[in-house]
Amino acid sequence: MIDKQPKIYTEKDLANLTKRAKLLEIVEDLEKRGAKVDMTKYPSNTLKYLRQAVLDAQKQLEPTPAPIVPPAPVKAPEPPKPIPPILKSSTPPPMPVITPKPVPAPAPKTAPVTPPAPVRAPTPAVAPAPVQAPKPVQAPPKPAVPKPKIDWRTLPESTPEQFVRKAYWKILEREPDAGGLQCYVSYIKGNMPREQVEGALKSSPEYAALQRRKQASK
Structure with missing residues (x-):
């Protein structure tokens, strides 16, 4: 079936x-x-x-087709080598003359020459230590001149920059740094109340250290 x-x-x-x-x-x-x-x-x-x-x-x-193997090439038969003709001669060839090899003469033995011991150079004399010049006496540092304080009550506060500068002198008793001035001015321009700016300065570690120094100086 x-x-x-x-x-x-x-x-x-x-x-x-x-x-x-x-x-x-x-x-x-x-x-x-x-x-x-x-x-x-x-x-x-x-x-x-x-x-x-x-x-x-x-x-x-789907069936995988079997790979087609090409047939091996058939080598052509090599042509026969020609046979050299045999020369007929009535007289045999002469025998070669063997020349004896010359024997080399032994080389004379020479005793090894011992090189002389090296001569040590004399030890150089030690130079005396140089005399050190005395160190120049440094002048005492000049005492820092304290910057004059500004009365914060006389500063204007109409613009945000003026208010932040006045708040720094009122609370921290110094000029505001560039980063703090820019930061608090942007807060005020973003509708942040000015009272919060003064509260942030009073809650800073610098304000607490300033109060401790004032209490210790009393």
Whole structure:
């Protein structure tokens, strides 16, 4: 009994199929014939991905053609080598004269010459230590001249920059640094109350250290 030829599914045949159940039957048929179908590779069981699963499984069942091995080249037979003619002579060839090799004379043995011991150079005299010049006496540092304090009550406060400078002299008793001046001016321009700026300066570690120095000097 002759086995029935298995059906080959083409892309045109699969495009005409619109039912999901029919495509699943085709996948089961290919798995029975030895194909391995991993359905997890396909995101969903839509008709498009089921058709692709059938095509991928069918490629596994296609027979792999055996590689064609070219025949080995046939070597041509080598031509026979010509045989040199034998010369006939009535007289035998003369025997070669062997010249004896000259024996070299032994070289005379000479006693090894011992080199003289090296002469040590005299030890140089140690130069006296140089006399160090006395170090110049450094002048005592000049005492720092305290900067005059500014009466904060006389400073204007109409602009944000003027208010921040007045708050620094009022609370920390110094000129504001560039970073602090820029920071607090931006806060005031961002609708921050001026009382909060003074509160932030009073809660700083610098203000607490200033108060401790004032109490210790009393």
